[in-house]
Amino acid sequence: MVPVLNLVHLYPGLLNLYGDRGNIITLKQRMAWRNMELRVHQVGLGEDFPDVPVDLLFMGGDQDREQVVVVDDLRERLAGRLSALVDDGVPFLAVCGSYQLLQRYYHPARGPDLIGLGIFDAHTVHPGPDVARCVGNIVARWDLGTIVGFENHGGRTYLEGDTAPLARVVAGFGNNGQDGTEGARVHNVFGTYIHGSLLPKNPAFADLLLRLALDRRFRDIELSPLDDSLEEAARRSAIARTAS
Amino acid sequence: MMGARRTTAVAAARAAGLASRVLGRGGGTALPGLIATALDRDIIRDLALQLPCGSAMVSGTNGKTTTSRLLAGIVERAGYRAVRNQSGSNLERGLASTLVQEADFLGRLPATRRALGVFEVDEAALPDVLRAIVPRTLLLLDLFRDQLDRYGEVATVAVAWSAALRGLSRDTVIAANADDPLVATVAESGVGPVTYFGIASAERVGTVPEHASDVKACPRCGGPVIYDRVFLGHLGHYRCSACGFSRPRPEVTAREVQLHGVHGSDFTLCLPAHELVISFPLPGMYNVYNAVGAAAAAHTLGVAPGDIRAGLEAATAAFGRMEPIDIAGKRALLALAKNPAGLNEVLRTVVESAGPAHLLMMLNDNVADGRDVSWIWDADIEMLAGAIASVVFSGSRADDMALRFKYSGVLDGAGGPEWDVCKDTRDAVERASRLVSPGETLFIVPTYTAMLDVRQVLADMGYVRPYWEE
Numbered sequence: 092m093v094p095v096l097n098l099v100h101l102y103p104g105l106l107n108l109y110g111d112r113g114n115i116i117t118l119k120q121r122m123a124w125r126n127m128e129l130r131v132h133q134v135g136l137g138e139d140f141p142d143v144p145v146d147l148l149f150m151g152g153d154q155d156r157e158q159v160v161v162v163d164d165l166r167e168r169l170a171g172r173l174s175a176l177v178d179d180g181v182p183f184l185a186v187c188g189s190y191q192l193l194q195r196y197y198h199p200a201r202g203p204d205l206i207g208l209g210i211f212d213a214h215t216v217h218p219g220p221d222v223a224r225c226v227g228n229i230v231a232r233w234d235l236g237t238i239v240g241f242e243n244h245g246g247r248t249y250l251e252g253d254t255a256p257l258a259r260v261v262a263g264f265g266n267n268g269q270d271g272t273e274g275a276r277v278h279n280v281f282g283t284y285i286h287g288s289l290l291p292k293n294p295a296f297a298d299l300l301l302r303l304a305l306d307r308r309f310r311d312i313e314l315s316p317l318d319d320s321l322e323e324a325a326r327r328s329a330i331a332r333t334a335s
Numbered sequence: 336m337m338g339a340r341r342t343t344a345v346a347a348a349r350a351a352g353l354a355s356r357v358l359g360r361g362g363g364t365a366l367p368g369l370i371a372t373a374l375d376r377d378i379i380r381d382l383a384l385q386l387p388c389g390s391a392m393v394s395g396t397n398g399k400t401t402t403s404r405l406l407a408g409i410v411e412r413a414g415y416r417a418v419r420n421q422s423g424s425n426l427e428r429g430l431a432s433t434l435v436q437e438a439d440f441l442g443r444l445p446a447t448r449r450a451l452g453v454f455e456v457d458e459a460a461l462p463d464v465l466r467a468i469v470p471r472t473l474l475l476l477d478l479f480r481d482q483l484d485r486y487g488e489v490a491t492v493a494v495a496w497s498a499a500l501r502g503l504s505r506d507t508v509i510a511a512n513a514d515d516p517l518v519a520t521v522a523e524s525g526v527g528p529v530t531y532f533g534i535a536s537a538e539r540v541g542t543v544p545e546h547a548s549d550v551k552a553c554p555r556c557g558g559p560v561i562y563d564r565v566f567l568g569h570l571g572h573y574r575c576s577a578c579g580f581s582r583p584r585p586e587v588t589a590r591e592v593q594l595h596g597v598h599g600s601d602f603t604l605c606l607p608a609h610e611l612v613i614s615f616p617l618p619g620m621y622n623v624y625n626a627v628g629a630a631a632a633a634h635t636l637g638v639a640p641g642d643i644r645a646g647l648e649a650a651t652a653a654f655g656r657m658e659p660i661d662i663a664g665k666r667a668l669l670a671l672a673k674n675p676a677g678l679n680e681v682l683r684t685v686v687e688s689a690g691p692a693h694l695l696m697m698l699n700d701n702v703a704d705g706r707d708v709s710w711i712w713d714a715d716i717e718m719l720a721g722a723i724a725s726v727v728f729s730g731s732r733a734d735d736m737a738l739r740f741k742y743s744g745v746l747d748g749a750g751g752p753e754w755d756v757c758k759d760t761r762d763a764v765e766r767a768s769r770l771v772s773p774g775e776t777l778f779i780v781p782t783y784t785a786m787l788d789v790r791q792v793l794a795d796m797g798y799v800r801p802y803w804e805e
């Protein structure tokens with residue numbers, strides 16, 4: 092029997108702007124190369140969770156317009172199920188726009204505030220269409236070394252209480268371009284502004300998500316090492332381009 | 336009235352264009368415009384106002400260069416002299432350069448020739464350009480995700496276009512792609528008449544927009560958009576199930592489109608009172624959209640159907656758009672790909688071509704390419720499985736593209752292609768062409784600045800002429 096993990100990809104049709112698909116492809120392939128299987132289940136607007144045990148959750152980033160469409164559905168239909176999964180330790184990766192939706196609220200450039208799920212004790216304020224967006228290559232430090240990628244966001248995120256940042260910015264903007272923090276982590280929920288794509292160029296992050304999921308489901312499966320030399324080369328060229 | 340300042344600006348700009356061509360630097364396309372606009376800010380408007388037959392403008396994310404070239408070919412058959420901004424220098428400066436080259440040293444455009452401006456305009460620059468020049472026809476091709484770091488989100492460009500169209504009078508006819516929900520929404524916001532174009536039917540048709548799709552929600556109400564037919568990216572026959580917004584009925588269409596790989600396509604072009612069977616030499620569905628768009632624009636300018644057909648059938652590839660190149664007896668095609676939808680279409684042509692295909696993928700992340708290379712993950716590289724014999728990766732982000740190919744599974748297995756990373760452009764061209772046997776085809780697929788780079792290298796090696804001689 093090939094070990095199987097089930098990943099639920101939330102709103103794939105609506106939230107998918109900055110190569111988010113690369114994150115899913117990476118998780119799938121890094122399982123396949125180890126003779127395991129990642130099954131991806133898509134849950135769109137108005138759709139229910141699949142009838143499978145959920146091992147991983149993913150939500151991508153998108154334009155403000157799509158966030159408005161998603162936020163009510165997310166809060167009204169899925170909030171209960173999501174917070175149960177999160178409490179149960181299911182790893183959850185939320186990038187950019189969906190990182191914002193997991194916070195307490197998002198104050199957009201136009202229109203009313205969006206009330207988020209409040210999984211992160213944090214909020215985001217868009218300083219208005221005339222203020223420059225946070226755009227560029229980003230390098231940040233965290234427990235597992237260096238995260239590299241690209242960021243492109245108008246909103247500035249402020250962590251509150253004792254919410255821990257995911258990483259510390261080395262070069263780039265991160266949450267707000269001021270306090271040197273990037274992203275947030277609560278339990279096994281990871282929020283980040285880094286796309287670019289995130290997981291292909293950060294295989295240690297991909298493997299962390301897989302290990303957290305495997306440990307919950309199977310306990311005794313090790314992640315065998317892979318040849319990551321191309322990943323390393325891509326990381327080096329991304330870091331080199333950050334300096335230029 | 337032309338003052339001394341105008342004369343000076345035109346003279347200085349013309350001299351700079353001549354000098355830079357003689358010195359063989361920069362192609363002489365942007366510098367004269369830079370000088371002219373620096374010395375005299377109103378020069379574009381004043382020179383454009385003198386164009387005796389007015390102008391047509393072509394804008395959109397993909398296909399501007401090819402479509403303006405097609406339109407120029409068509410209107411020249413109708414007896415106009417097309418004044419174009421060439422070589423992709425498609426911003427304000429490029430327009431100024433073009434107009435300055437046409438002017439005499441007093442800054443006048445000769446009225447005797449039937450000069451008609453055919454201008455390709457960068458989608459982000461369109462609102463500014465429309466404030467300076469009022470075209471007779473404005474052709475709106477498509478809006479795709481392209482360089483988010485520079486232009487922002489697709490929806491932002493659409494909003495800016497809508498505002499610009501509200502400022503136009505009824506004198507400008509809009510020729511708009513009915514199959515693009517974003518463009519159709521924009522076209523409705525103008526006051527002038529709209530001639531819609533689109534594809535009616537094709538051999539190759541889907542019902543689900545591609546991964547790279549930029550339209551996920553109805554541009555009018557945010558509701559779910561349903562497609563009956565998808566021809567390319569998010570272009571097709573759509574309707575919103577919430578507010579009833581749907582594809583406008585086009586007046587100019589292509590039906591029964593049949594694609595023949597790199598050899599082009601056949602389709603029936605339907606104009607309001609005519610049907611013409613077209614044998615079109617440029618490959619891919621995207622070029623069918625370019626052809627129908629050019630036909631619609633020509634129709635609004637009053638060009639006869641026979642001239643439209645002749646112009647389309649005589650089409651040759653624009654600079655770097657499936658441009659054939661002979662590399663020491665080996666056949667190569669240079670195909671610009673700068674966003675997911677564009678890359679998908681190039682790769683589809685690779686898959687549909689007969690015989691083993693070889694690739695040279697060149698990914699740069701300069702400002703003109705977009706600093707953000709995440710878009711490569713939204714392209715459907717997976718379709719290449721089993722279809723390529725070799726692939727060489729080059730450019731400043733060669734490793735990112737190699738990684739994208741690795742995760743697509745295309746490089747896997749015993750029967751996988753031979754592959755290599757060569758950062759240096761000349762090394763990459765030499766390595767890639769060595770892998771090609773006679774009778775096989777090398778597809779060189781660069782981003783914008785990588786295309787300029789590889790073209791320079793090919794010129795240095797003697798395989799193409801420098802682009803400013805074209």
Ligand SMILES: [Zn+2]
Nearest residue numbers: 553556575578
């Ligand atoms: Zn609608």
